[in-house]
Amino acid sequence: MTSARALPAALSSCLPISSRHEQRSYRAHVDNVIVPAIGHVPIERLRAGHIEQLLIDAAAGRGPVTIRRIHATLRSALSYGVKTRRLPFNVASNVTPPNGTRPEVQPWSADELAAFLRYAETDRLGPLFEVIAACGLRRGEALGLRWGDLDLTNRTARIRQTIVDVGGRLQFSTPKTRSSEAAVPLTERAARHCCRSGSARTSTGRAGATPTRRTTWSSPGRTAPHCGRSTSRATSSP
Known part of the structure; x- marks a missing residue:
């Protein structure tokens, strides 16, 4: 075979x-x-x-x-x-994978991040970008946040679930590591943007939207291109 x-x-x-x-x-x-x-x-x-x-x-x-x-x-x-005795031994056991080349990461400077957040402030995903920037969350972790996971009084967010794209369908999963489930601090700026987003949802009759599993900010696959477009516009703006 x-x-x-x-x-x-x-x-x-x-x-x-x-x-x-x-x-x-x-x-x-x-x-x-x-x-x-x-x-x-x-x-x-x-x-x-x-x-x-x-x-x-x-x-x-x-x-x-x-x-x-x-x-x-x-x-x-x-x-x-x-x-199952189909093979006498495992030929992969003594093979050492090559180290490969880790892609070089070029993080934004503080000025570049500030410029991006200023541009994205009025974007519908602006609060999401603020939370990601403030907490260092993965896309799926940030997208999985519900209002019940946020303590805006003490400025913390608890990561209880993450969103993954499985064959084009969004599914909820558990965080990658136990440490990911711990409460992470929110900056005053991020908490303020979350409050503003919550107020906007309340005024439009969507106050209960975020806590459900069916409604989230976006999907992991759509968030990255959206961020990329906003970045290009922010850097080209005078």
């Missing part, structure tokens, strides 16, 4: 998948990286050299964290083959 047929079946049987988002991620590793590289090789004939070359090729344009996840996905699937 070729790897293209054996690996997806093994993966679905062996990995403890806790969410559809993780399932989609694992499947993407198999469909987009692993099968195109070694899918034609019979699974019994896989050797460490196949795995090493796969990871080297996959490292082009991908960060080291992604490469480690691809390696872990393949190693888990092959471990299932060993467990």
Whole structure:
């Protein structure tokens, strides 16, 4: 049996998948990286050299964290083959993933961030950008905030859920780490913008919109382009 047929079946049987988002991620590793590289090789004939070359090729344009996840996905699937006695040993176990090149991050300066926030102040997602900038939240964490998660008196936000895009559908999930669930401080400016946003919703009859699971500021996939357009306009404005 070729790897293209054996690996997806093994993966679905062996990995403890806790969410559809993780399932989609694992499947993407198999469909987009692993099968195109070694899918034609019979699974019994896989050797460490196949795995090493796969990871080297996959490292082009991908960060080291992604490469480690691809390696872990393949190693888990092959471990299932060993467990079921289809394979004598796991050829991926002794392969070390290449380090790859971590993309250089170029954060905004304080002046650049201030210019962006001034421009976005009247944008419908202005309060969202203020919260992200003040708290350093991930997009999904910020988008998952409900009014009940905000304590504007003490200026804190509690991250209890996050929004992920699974095959074009928004789903609620738990934060990535336990530390993410802790209360994070809000700046006075961010709290003020949240109050203003809440007042606007109340005046338009939408005061109860944010706490529900069906209504959020936006989706992760739409927020980034929206931010990019606002950034371009802010930097081109006189």
